[in-house]
Every structure is written in structure tokens, then in C-alpha cells.
Amino acid sequence: MTSGSKKIRIAIAGASGRMGRMLLEAVHLAPDCELSGALAREGSESLGADAYAFLGQRSGVTITADLRAALTGADVLIDFTRPEGTLAHLAICRELGVRAVIGTTGFSEAQKAEIAEAAKQVGIMMAPNMSVGVNVVLRLLDMAAKALNEGYDIEIIEAHHRHKVDAPSGTALAMGEAVAHALGRDLKQCAVYGREGVTGERDPSTIGFATVRGGDIIGDHTVLFAGTGERIEISHKSSSRATYAQGSLRASRFLMGAGPGLYGMNDVLGLN
Known part of the structure; x- marks a missing residue:
């Protein structure tokens, strides 16, 4: 990232989970990214905590269950949660113009069609594995x-x-x-x-x-x-979820230069 370049503002869904924490750490360490929001489900013990507390750091971002609050101002949402949750998040992304990196699996054909419809308005990179x-x-x-x-x-x-x-x-x-x-x-x-x-x-x-x-x-x-x-x-x-986190950041960078559409990791890696 060149001096003065705008950092990619990233929101993380499932911030209290194993993958969510790996993503938070990756964003923390990436010089071209900054955390803009952190989502956890209702009832999570992590709600109200600073998103980087588990790292012994402060992000200034509080983990919340409020979708709109977490996604407002984000450039990209990274989501490795459950199909129903991802679709709920995507509805707000579509409304706010937030791009989405989706690593969630287990979607039905109808749910995949719903994602493809949302991709007509925002850039979405979806892959079963970000490695x-x-x-x-x-x-x-x-x-x-x-x-x-x-x-x-x-x-x-x-x-x-x-x-x-x-x-x-x-x-x-x-x-x-x-x-x-x-x-x-x-x-x-x-x-x-x-x-x-x-x-x-x-x-x-x-x-x-x-x-x-x-x-x-x-x-x-x-x-x-x-x-x-x-x-x-x-x-x-x-051997580590870090490979998925790094792939997700690579996908986020790709989406910043792409228009609306449904993309895969082949697009991100230039393998098509």
C-alpha cells in the first residue's frame, strides 16, 4: 500500500468464532486493511467487547449483533458463518453497497440463486475454500x-x-x-x-x-x-485456518477493483 492510500474497511461476521478470530488477526496484521465492524450472534458472550481484546489489543470496534451498525461504512464483509446468517447479512450488504467475501458452505440451490441475484448489485466472491x-x-x-x-x-x-x-x-x-x-x-x-x-x-x-x-x-x-x-x-x-484468512483478504482486495458480479477464487487468482 502506498503512502496515503485508503485502507480497505473490512467487517467480520462470526467474530467470536475460531475462523472469525483468525480473520480479525489477519486484518489487524494487514497494513492495507482496517477493521470497520465485527458481528456476533445474539446471546454471544463476546457482545460489547472490543474485537481485538483476545489479541491483547484495542481496535475501537465493539462486537455487536446489530447488522446495520456493523456494516455501515464497510467496504467488504467477510462471512464464514451459516447459510441463514449469511443471507441475512447479505441483504444489508446489498442495501448499503457493501461487497461480500463468502466462505460459508452448505447453501441450498435456492439460497445460491438468492446470492446470485444479490451479485447483480454488489461484488460477491464466494468459494467453498479460500485457500x-x-x-x-x-x-x-x-x-x-x-x-x-x-x-x-x-x-x-x-x-x-x-x-x-x-x-x-x-x-x-x-x-x-x-x-x-x-x-x-x-x-x-x-x-x-x-x-x-x-x-x-x-x-x-x-x-x-x-x-x-x-x-x-x-x-x-x-x-x-x-x-x-x-x-x-x-x-x-x-494445518492452520490462517490460509483461509489470507485468501479472504486477497479476495477482498480483488473485489475493490471489480464491479458487481459473482466471482470465485479462480477469478481472484487469475486461473480462468
């Missing part, structure tokens, strides 16, 4: 699936912490979509999300998913291409 590495992996999967389109069974294995509420993860589904698209398949038609009992032989046209939940696993994803005599595995393992 730069994951998005490079998605591109690698496109290449691998096209080359391994015959004689290989495809399975996607993902693992997350015990508190994650949706399964498979949004990242696992994005990986499945990338593979299915490369193979000319519809993931809705070929995905298998669970196996139990006498299932019969594996249908070679399917893409299988396996989900693990436990402990404090931040996020592990592996796509297995199992052929005769060999296996190819493309994996990404997260």
Missing part, C-alpha cells in the same frame, strides 16, 4: 481427471473437526464438481455419499465420498484415482 493451495488443487484435478478418464475409480476422502455441521465439506463437493465436469458427468447423478451392507460391485461411473469428523482437524482432502496396478492421490492438508 490458494486448494484452488490450485482444483485446477490439478481438472487435468488429472481428463487424463485418467478410463480405468480409474474416483473416491474423495475428507476429514474435519468435530464441530463441523455439514457433510461432505464444501471443498470436497467442489473437488467432486471439478472432477465430474472434466469427465462430462453430472455430480448429482454420479455421486455416492455412503455405503453400507451388500452394495454390489462398484459402478465405475460413480464418484464416491467418505467423511471423517473428529478432534480438531482443520481440513484434509484427498482425491484418489484407483486404477489397476497404481493409485494416484492428490491431497491438500490444512
Whole structure:
């Protein structure tokens, strides 16, 4: 950031959660960003506290449940909450002209359509995973699936912490979509999300998913291409949520130079 340049004013949703705190720390450390608002749900013990209190710092921003108060004056909202909360936040963003970086997963098709409608008025970057590495992996999967389109069974294995509420993860589904698209398949038609009992032989046209939940696993994803005599595995393992926070700030910077529209991390990273 050059001297005198305007800092990006960022509001954080879910400010009292694990990801919210990682985002707050990232904004605090970014020289081109400043915190403009911090949201937490009604009843949160963090309401009324300074947003940087957990860092032993002062931001001058109080954590609030008041959407309008938190979003007024913001350039960008970063939201890693729940679908219903994100849509409520987005309604105010749309009204106030605030751009949005959405890392929330688990949206229904109707909810995704609602987000696309809002993107006609404000810039929205939505991705199931903000990690730069994951998005490079998605591109690698496109290449691998096209080359391994015959004689290989495809399975996607993902693992997350015990508190994650949706399964498979949004990242696992994005990986499945990338593979299915490369193979000319519809993931809705070929995905298998669970196996139990006498299932019969594996249908070679399917893409299988396996989900693990436990402990404090931040996020592990592996796509297995199992052929005769060999296996190819493309994996990404997260050791810190910091990678998602840094990707979110990168997306925020991208939106500052973009007009209304619905964007993905490929746009942010110039991979399209």
C-alpha cells in the first residue's frame, strides 16, 4: 500500500468464532486493511467487547449483533458463518453497497440463486475454500481427471473437526464438481455419499465420498484415482485456518477493483 492510500474497511461476521478470530488477526496484521465492524450472534458472550481484546489489543470496534451498525461504512464483509446468517447479512450488504467475501458452505440451490441475484448489485466472491493451495488443487484435478478418464475409480476422502455441521465439506463437493465436469458427468447423478451392507460391485461411473469428523482437524482432502496396478492421490492438508484468512483478504482486495458480479477464487487468482 502506498503512502496515503485508503485502507480497505473490512467487517467480520462470526467474530467470536475460531475462523472469525483468525480473520480479525489477519486484518489487524494487514497494513492495507482496517477493521470497520465485527458481528456476533445474539446471546454471544463476546457482545460489547472490543474485537481485538483476545489479541491483547484495542481496535475501537465493539462486537455487536446489530447488522446495520456493523456494516455501515464497510467496504467488504467477510462471512464464514451459516447459510441463514449469511443471507441475512447479505441483504444489508446489498442495501448499503457493501461487497461480500463468502466462505460459508452448505447453501441450498435456492439460497445460491438468492446470492446470485444479490451479485447483480454488489461484488460477491464466494468459494467453498479460500485457500490458494486448494484452488490450485482444483485446477490439478481438472487435468488429472481428463487424463485418467478410463480405468480409474474416483473416491474423495475428507476429514474435519468435530464441530463441523455439514457433510461432505464444501471443498470436497467442489473437488467432486471439478472432477465430474472434466469427465462430462453430472455430480448429482454420479455421486455416492455412503455405503453400507451388500452394495454390489462398484459402478465405475460413480464418484464416491467418505467423511471423517473428529478432534480438531482443520481440513484434509484427498482425491484418489484407483486404477489397476497404481493409485494416484492428490491431497491438500490444512494445518492452520490462517490460509483461509489470507485468501479472504486477497479476495477482498480483488473485489475493490471489480464491479458487481459473482466471482470465485479462480477469478481472484487469475486461473480462468
